[in-house]
Amino acid sequence: MYQKIQSEIQQEYYQTNFPNDGQRFVAWYLRNVHMRDRNQTRHDITDGPGDKQIDAIVIDDERNIIYVIQGKFIGQDKVDSEPLREVLSSWVQFRDLDLLQQNGNDRLKAKLVEVATALEDDYELVFELITTSSLTQSAEDDLAMFQQQIANFEENDDISSSIDLVDNEELQRRYDMALETENPFIKHKFQLISGKYMDMEVGGTQVVLAAVPLTECLKIPGIKDGSLFQKNVRQSLGLNNAVNKGIKNTLFGDKHQDFFFFHNGVTAICSKMEIHDGTLHTSGLNVVNGCQSLTTIYSCSERVKKLQETYVMFRFYEIPQRDRADKISISTNSQSPVKPRDLRSNDKRVLNLKKLYEQRYPTGLFKTKRGEETPADRDPKYVLDLADLGKYLISWHSQRPNIAYSETKIFDKYFEQLFKREYQPEDAQALNMWMHSIKCCWSAENPLGLNETLLAMKAYAPFHHLYAVSKCFAIMTKESERVPSPSVCYRQAEQKQVVDKIVEIAGLTLNMALEAAANEPQPQNRVFSPQNWIKTKNCLAGINFAVNNYFLMLPSMPGGGAVLQTLKEALIIPRENFEYRWAAD
Structure with missing residues (x-):
């Protein structure tokens, strides 16, 4: 593995973005095992002066796990206990996040804001020591002792944590497994x-x-x-x-x-x-x-x-x-x-929606079970996943995209609010089509020129993009307190051939809101965390202001008057197609 990684980190991405082989090794691990993309990887790395023995932090919202990573990239066969003690030191420091944030470097400070939010949602802490070597016998004894200490400490602790050794053999296994992540066959x-x-x-x-x-x-x-x-x-x-x-x-x-x-x-x-x-x-x-x-x-x-x-x-x-x-x-x-969210796929309201959707769109598929495969004869544009629909509903109808990252909340705490109605398949497909257009803007080519920090959050920021689309219709119709019908919005935008233009405006305003928030003064010893901002209600006010401001400024732009007139014809819809938002907080 050492020789393989040494060769692969010679690629331009690693050489350009990371100053030494230690950081490149950790970045390689994030990309190839944790499956982080290029932007996420850069923002996950905290290594450098003041890193407090923490090389990277990965927050996995799908599994509700915070990975705290320490890397040792060495060509030797054995490594002693020193790296383990560094991992244990970082575990001790995590007992006092305020102090750790005060003394850490800027990248660590920003990640710790996100960590604090995740811990409030009962995320598990996993400390990973990744190395291309194996441990000496004394180091293995120390690892066993550290694991027992953490197990004993957790008896009176609300935070679940563990230490994992990812040595050369385990690194190879995880790399091989990652290659099969999309379709694991064990x-x-x-x-x-x-x-x-x-x-x-x-x-x-x-x-x-x-x-x-x-x-x-x-x-x-x-x-x-x-x-x-x-x-x-x-x-x-x-x-x-x-x-x-x-x-x-x-x-x-x-x-x-x-x-x-x-x-x-x-x-x-x-x-x-x-x-x-x-x-x-x-x-x-x-x-x-x-x-x-x-x-x-x-x-x-x-x-x-x-x-x-x-x-x-x-x-x-x-x-x-x-x-x-x-x-x-x-x-x-x-x-x-078995908690209710584990079996939502069999809920009668979900099964009813599946029946209605597939009757309305015979070439489509409403996927209710995780891992369900799509038959070759189905049209990808009409394939909709239950988990995705829950995120669309809470972003559009509840106007809370800041909650959309958490499937646990959607299918447990807010399930009754989101799925108590007999939802129309036309609205479900409209949300699906809006998101198809939005996802095209979140590709590696970055056609909208979005801020890198937004691209690093594409696990949840696209739902804010969807929210911004809904606000375009609401603000232009002067119905800012109510929510428009997704199907009416999409049908009218498609008829006027401005779907892509509306998606572009929504993306740009989301970008403007983030940059405005980043430029606001921060309290002492605090740094702005985009990942934390995107999960709070504060970001919603920023997006609303940015959308409203964009349309106010549009007439002063070259050719803006004509563009605004075309957009008005698409964005202003009858008021009877609005309803009050569905409560989710």
């Missing part, structure tokens, strides 16, 4: 122990029951990145979940050999499995019950490596049928209660 071999497994057929289905050593669990690919749990109804609930704390207590206690009896077991489904010479070969492996257990075991890896005669029950089922696998996933999740 193959894995389990070494079965004679006398501790049973192979049988039940109801025409091959079943293997096995007592698997916990040490073998650490070798299963796809635990940390979640790809192993693709068919599960939920991902990890965090290490401070009550059940997961109990699992940790057992692992670090003197009753670890009773783990097999304390635990309900892990259910795994495979598209195909075979036993040869005591080895179980699985293809298309997915864990549908046991996500919490395996992620907790993985977080205590150094402790687990030392446990002898400690097992967990695995139930392997050969289930190639997708619908049957989904039913098993839901039915087996009883150890931790």
